[in-house]
Amino acid sequence: MDRLDNALQQSLEDIVGPAHVHRDAETLAHYGRDWTRAIEPAPVAAVLPGSIGEVQAIVRLAVDTGLAIVPSGGRTGLSAGAVAAQGELVVALDRLDHIGDFSAVDRTVRCGAGVVTARLQAFAEEQGLFYPVDFASSGSSQIGGNIATNAGGIKVIRHGMTRDWVAGLKVVTGTGELLDLNRGLIKNNAGYDLRHLMIGSEGTLGLIVEATISLREPPGDLAVMVLGAPDMPSIMRVLDAFRGELQLHAFEFFSEDALARVIEHQGLQRPFETSCPYYALLEFAGGDDATLERAMALFESGVEGGWVLDGSISQSVAQARALWRLREDISETISRWTPYKNDISTRVSDVPAFLQEVESVVNANYPDFEIIWFGHIGDGNVHLNILKPDALPMAEFQARCGEVSRWVFEIVQRYGGSVSAEHGVGLLKKDYLLYTRSAAEIEIMRQIKRVFDPAGILNPGKIFDL
Amino acid sequence: MDRLDNALQQSLEDIVGPAHVHRDAETLAHYGRDWTRAIEPAPVAAVLPGSIGEVQAIVRLAVDTGLAIVPSGGRTGLSAGAVAAQGELVVALDRLDHIGDFSAVDRTVRCGAGVVTARLQAFAEEQGLFYPVDFASSGSSQIGGNIATNAGGIKVIRHGMTRDWVAGLKVVTGTGELLDLNRGLIKNNAGYDLRHLMIGSEGTLGLIVEATISLREPPGDLAVMVLGAPDMPSIMRVLDAFRGELQLHAFEFFSEDALARVIEHQGLQRPFETSCPYYALLEFAGGDDATLERAMALFESGVEGGWVLDGSISQSVAQARALWRLREDISETISRWTPYKNDISTRVSDVPAFLQEVESVVNANYPDFEIIWFGHIGDGNVHLNILKPDALPMAEFQARCGEVSRWVFEIVQRYGGSVSAEHGVGLLKKDYLLYTRSAAEIEIMRQIKRVFDPAGILNPGKIFDL
Numbered sequence: 001m002d003r004l005d006n007a008l009q010q011s012l013e014d015i016v017g018p019a020h021v022h023r024d025a026e027t028l029a030h031y032g033r034d035w036t037r038a039i040e041p042a043p044v045a046a047v048l049p050g051s052i053g054e055v056q057a058i059v060r061l062a063v064d065t066g067l068a069i070v071p072s073g074g075r076t077g078l079s080a081g082a083v084a085a086q087g088e089l090v091v092a093l094d095r096l097d098h099i100g101d102f103s104a105v106d107r108t109v110r111c112g113a114g115v116v117t118a119r120l121q122a123f124a125e126e127q128g129l130f131y132p133v134d135f136a137s138s139g140s141s142q143i144g145g146n147i148a149t150n151a152g153g154i155k156v157i158r159h160g161m162t163r164d165w166v167a168g169l170k171v172v173t174g175t176g177e178l179l180d181l182n183r184g185l186i187k188n189n190a191g192y193d194l195r196h197l198m199i200g201s202e203g204t205l206g207l208i209v210e211a212t213i214s215l216r217e218p219p220g221d222l223a224v225m226v227l228g229a230p231d232m233p234s235i236m237r238v239l240d241a242f243r244g245e246l247q248l249h250a251f252e253f254f255s256e257d258a259l260a261r262v263i264e265h266q267g268l269q270r271p272f273e274t275s276c277p278y279y280a281l282l283e284f285a286g287g288d289d290a291t292l293e294r295a296m297a298l299f300e301s302g303v304e305g306g307w308v309l310d311g312s313i314s315q316s317v318a319q320a321r322a323l324w325r326l327r328e329d330i331s332e333t334i335s336r337w338t339p340y341k342n343d344i345s346t347r348v349s350d351v352p353a354f355l356q357e358v359e360s361v362v363n364a365n366y367p368d369f370e371i372i373w374f375g376h377i378g379d380g381n382v383h384l385n386i387l388k389p390d391a392l393p394m395a396e397f398q399a400r401c402g403e404v405s406r407w408v409f410e411i412v413q414r415y416g417g418s419v420s421a422e423h424g425v426g427l428l429k430k431d432y433l434l435y436t437r438s439a440a441e442i443e444i445m446r447q448i449k450r451v452f453d454p455a456g457i458l459n460p461g462k463i464f465d466l
Numbered sequence: 467m468d469r470l471d472n473a474l475q476q477s478l479e480d481i482v483g484p485a486h487v488h489r490d491a492e493t494l495a496h497y498g499r500d501w502t503r504a505i506e507p508a509p510v511a512a513v514l515p516g517s518i519g520e521v522q523a524i525v526r527l528a529v530d531t532g533l534a535i536v537p538s539g540g541r542t543g544l545s546a547g548a549v550a551a552q553g554e555l556v557v558a559l560d561r562l563d564h565i566g567d568f569s570a571v572d573r574t575v576r577c578g579a580g581v582v583t584a585r586l587q588a589f590a591e592e593q594g595l596f597y598p599v600d601f602a603s604s605g606s607s608q609i610g611g612n613i614a615t616n617a618g619g620i621k622v623i624r625h626g627m628t629r630d631w632v633a634g635l636k637v638v639t640g641t642g643e644l645l646d647l648n649r650g651l652i653k654n655n656a657g658y659d660l661r662h663l664m665i666g667s668e669g670t671l672g673l674i675v676e677a678t679i680s681l682r683e684p685p686g687d688l689a690v691m692v693l694g695a696p697d698m699p700s701i702m703r704v705l706d707a708f709r710g711e712l713q714l715h716a717f718e719f720f721s722e723d724a725l726a727r728v729i730e731h732q733g734l735q736r737p738f739e740t741s742c743p744y745y746a747l748l749e750f751a752g753g754d755d756a757t758l759e760r761a762m763a764l765f766e767s768g769v770e771g772g773w774v775l776d777g778s779i780s781q782s783v784a785q786a787r788a789l790w791r792l793r794e795d796i797s798e799t800i801s802r803w804t805p806y807k808n809d810i811s812t813r814v815s816d817v818p819a820f821l822q823e824v825e826s827v828v829n830a831n832y833p834d835f836e837i838i839w840f841g842h843i844g845d846g847n848v849h850l851n852i853l854k855p856d857a858l859p860m861a862e863f864q865a866r867c868g869e870v871s872r873w874v875f876e877i878v879q880r881y882g883g884s885v886s887a888e889h890g891v892g893l894l895k896k897d898y899l900l901y902t903r904s905a906a907e908i909e910i911m912r913q914i915k916r917v918f919d920p921a922g923i924l925n926p927g928k929i930f931d932l
Binding site for chain 1: 646812815846886888
């Protein structure tokens with residue numbers, strides 16, 4: 001459908017008011033895509049409902065008219081889950097941005113789907129509490145989208161994924177029905193947990209309109225340490241040694257190639273003189289002397305054992321931030337090489353062998369490809385990046401990377417890993433879903449979608465084809 | 467169906483071997499029920515498969531012959547989820563009791579469904595690790611059953627429910643298909659999380675045959691404190707004050723009526739002289755002096771503020787155990803009064819008002835009923851117990867308790883609570899599901915069941931009728 005007919009436009013305006021139905025090209029380009037850029041957006045319109053009732057009315061209208069809906073949050077996704085490329089109606093939840101009903105006893109707060117992550121973090125802080133899910137897009141991602149994609153980030157090893165912080169969920173299904181799931185209860189074993197089914201379903205089962213979010217006490221002082229290691233098994237040794245004695249809040253890794261680029265292009269200092277094949281960044285609780293002594297003792301035993309080559313520890317908040325930048329600036333730094341990116345996971349113990357297999361196959365076939373590794377290694381989640389050689393035309397690079405994807409996913413499959421650790425499937429990975437989920441599972445997912453969305457109007461074509 | 471015809475019996479014996487098909491009355495009585503005693507078991511047979519392949523073959527045979535299956539674990543359930551009262555075939559997973567594939571790096575272990583909880587706990591301890599889900603039936607409950615019912619217990623405030631420790635799940639659906647869900651991954655956002663849908667589905671969506679269980683580092687020294695309080699809001703005040711400064715591993719409560727019975731019938735000592743309306747039992751990390759000082763300071767500020775009347779703290783492991791018995795022996799102690807029991811939850815903040823409403827309505831209608839409260843108050847989970855007055859005939863008591871249930875569930879509904887906090891729905895609570903789940907949700911559950919179990923053979927009639 002290329003354009004809305006007048007009757008449909010009128011119906012949408014009757015629901016949300018004329019000011020909240022958008023058809024101009026600029027607004028449609030804005031609401032029609034996420035942080036992926038590979039697919040041209042082409043929504044028929046964007047509507048911004050101001051209440052849950054309006055969301056329900058829009059869904060019922062879509063059922064009646066056969067119009068497909070793409071739910072839209074902060075559109076910071078990296079798998080094109082929020083891209084509207086097929087003339088869909090974008091339903092942007094931005095205006096459902098109420099935050100309140102805070103309960104100090106329950107440590108919960110009720111948020112509209114459109115509340116921006118950073119605003120929830122700030123709200124928690126005002127109450128003397130903490131919302132621990134954090135990632136690069138916190139300033140624009142929205143709670144509804146975070147839940148729809150089960151967003152992860154840099155604190156998963158300590159605090160889990162978004163899933164772990166959703167105590168209640170209001171969802172509008174594909175029939176316009178409002179489900180009020182779990183209502184903030186800690187214990188509730190009365191029937192199937194539909195809340196967990198909704199979390200991570202990327203808008204294909206329902207539109208998330210409101211959530212009751214759990215908060216926790218603030219983490220207190222955190223120290224940051226960067227350690228250099230001779231190889232990946234040594235990085236795993238570091239993980240095992242440190243998490244046995246310290247409370248880890250983050251355990252990230254990056255390769256020397258990644259560090260070298262960040263140092264060069266961000267004007268940062270190396271954490272220490274020694275250049276090492278791999279680095280681990282550890283964040284752990286406790287600025288107290290006893291904790292720091294334990295950390296130093298572990299560092300020294302690593303050096304003696306040969307699994308640590310050098311290290312640096314933050315002595316202040318500013319130093320901690322500076323060490324974090326070595327890891328956090330990688331993505332932006334390498335973007336100038338328009339890298340091929342892949343977000344994958346295996347069991348933590350399989351990571352070293354997995355990395356080696358991927359490197360072997362890429363190096364054997366394309367020796368001019370430079371691989372940059374980084375990621376949340378404490379969770380088994382690695383980000384594979386391949387930089388485009390300057391001389392190689394983009395189209396050829398993309399074609400070769402298509403091949404690389406197949407090789408990588410075949411290795412993922414062999415290890416029983418996941419083709420999408422934290423970015424979801426959306427459009428970009430649906431062709432690869434079979435590498436990580438069986439045909440029987442995918443058929444079950446299709447049928448579950450039909451239960452919640454019999455008309456097939458909710459984000460059709462995302463995750464799998466119907 | 468009252469008896470298996472010869473052909474069917476032969477088919478079962480062909481699958482599992484003659485030694486593992488049971489038809490004698492004693493064995494059927496054993497495998498036909500759980501810890502509930504209200505419903506007479508009447509299974510047609512009990513089979514004990516020795517492999518996942520045998521489970522699949524049994525399911526396919528059941529589909530072909532229309533025989534209903536009741537999956538059976540340790541049968542310690544309290545909602546008749548594992549009762550076979552309608553001539554079903556009991557499929558007992560006892561023989562799937564392998565435990566192994568331990569990974570120190572991943573901190574996971576693979577368990578057959580039939581592994582008894584205490585054996586998993588012991589296995590974890592041998593590896594220097596800890597499996598934190600614990601409850602009274604750990605000595606006989608099995609991992610498969612724990613997962614099927616999302617078992618809770620006494621450490622939920624610190625370590626969550628069984629759900630939080632399942633890193634992977636192998637399930638045989640109602641078509642005999644084997645699903646291998648999540649495979650021990652920490653991060654996996656590739657499609658719907660069917661694992662979480664299975665957890666707590668009480669055998670109605672699939673037979674859990676194997677799980678990859680996460681373990682964690684041991685909790686270290688724990689101290690136990692019992693505090694007396696003048697009323698329920700004061701108990702909540704204790705919760706709020708202590709969890710802000712100490713790492714709580716348990717926060718239980720019980721009433722003076724409960725304590726008095728335990729003291730009298732178990733020959734235990736009161737924790738302190740003062741008799742108080744309510745008691746909180748706190749368990750928290752850290753036997754070190756600083757922690758104990760903080761606990762003492764909180765206790766003193768509670769006494770000054772009037773929200774604590776008296777208290778006692780463990781000075782040794784033996785004392786800690788003795789204090790725990792005051793709470794843990796309640797259930798057994800009051801069993802001689804054949805109490806009416808109900809396992810319900812609300813949001814934590816609603817507990818005091820909820821308790822008061824329940825007491826008011828029961829006292830107004832049945833002033834001779836004695837109410838005993840205890841439970842996992844830090845999770846909003848209370849166990850309501852009403853003792854049968856000696857003079858009242860059992861039938862009349864049960865009839866009146868039927869009325870009480872309606873009143874209680876109406877109050878639960880008003881508070882948005884759950885009719886089953888941790889015991890599941892099974893047969894005993896399915897008539898009350900509408901008090902806690904909407905008609906739309908129940909209809910969705912029915913349809914989801916049809917997706918996994920189109921023939922309707924898996925534990926039919928549990929949770930809801932088809």
